[in-house]
Amino acid sequence: DTAVSQTPKYLVTQMGNDKSIKCEQNLGHDTMYWYKQDSKKFLKIMFSYNNKELIINETVPNRFSPKSPDKAHLNLHINSLELGDSAVYFCASSQAVGVGTDSGNTIYFGEGSWLTVV
Amino acid sequence: DAKTTQPNSMESNEEEPVHLPCNHSTISGTDYIHWYRQLPSQGPEYVIHGLTSNVNNRMASLAIAEDRKSSTLILHRATLRDAAVYYCILRASGTYKYIFGTGTRLKVLA
Numbered sequence: 001d002t003a004v005s006q007t008p009k010y011l012v013t014q015m016g017n018d019k020s021i022k023c024e025q026n027l028g029h030d031t032m033y034w035y036k037q038d039s040k041k042f043l044k045i046m047f048s049y050n051n052k053e054l055i056i057n058e059t060v061p062n063r064f065s066p067k068s069p070d071k072a073h074l075n076l077h078i079n080s081l082e083l084g085d086s087a088v089y090f091c092a093s094s095q096a097v098g099v100g101t102d103s104g105n106t107i108y109f110g111e112g113s114w115l116t117v118v
Numbered sequence: 119d120a121k122t123t124q125p126n127s128m129e130s131n132e133e134e135p136v137h138l139p140c141n142h143s144t145i146s147g148t149d150y151i152h153w154y155r156q157l158p159s160q161g162p163e164y165v166i167h168g169l170t171s172n173v174n175n176r177m178a179s180l181a182i183a184e185d186r187k188s189s190t191l192i193l194h195r196a197t198l199r200d201a202a203v204y205y206c207i208l209r210a211s212g213t214y215k216y217i218f219g220t221g222t223r224l225k226v227l228a
Contacts, residue, residue: 031214043218090161109161
């Protein structure tokens, strides 16, 4: 079983459309993330949820809305898609992090969702 | 956020050791040093991490300078499957935020 799975793997859509990418992790982790990797291969964090609560919200247009129905799922909904949204979106998860209890907190990434906006 | 600096690319011959350097001169005392790698068309995967002491695991070794301002990821015998982008990342203890830099693209020559 894939630890962090995301769907769809490939998505081609027109400008102005609304689309969602789904993510599920079966590792029992409390924390999930969305990262965006653009054409220049920079990998930037977008959001992070811990136990369904938003804890990181980087400077991302409000057209992007994450939703976490439970701690095993973190979906990404994008409204009014623009050409610049074309990228690879990675979902990831990790154990919760606590000060003084750090053991490295490895992040596990999904295989990515290739979004192309035309 | 603490920043890391890595060479854009490196080459190695197959079966030879590879030393991938990372500078992190602004590291704070509670920052962990993590290394991830991203194989073509895949998500990043964990390689190794450390705080102060050198670390070894089945994938690699991590050598951390005494002043912690730099570190080196060591692949003892590079294989073609090790061709990837290697990211050196600092993560403050107790935070969820991993900041990825530009990484080093490792090319392994047969």
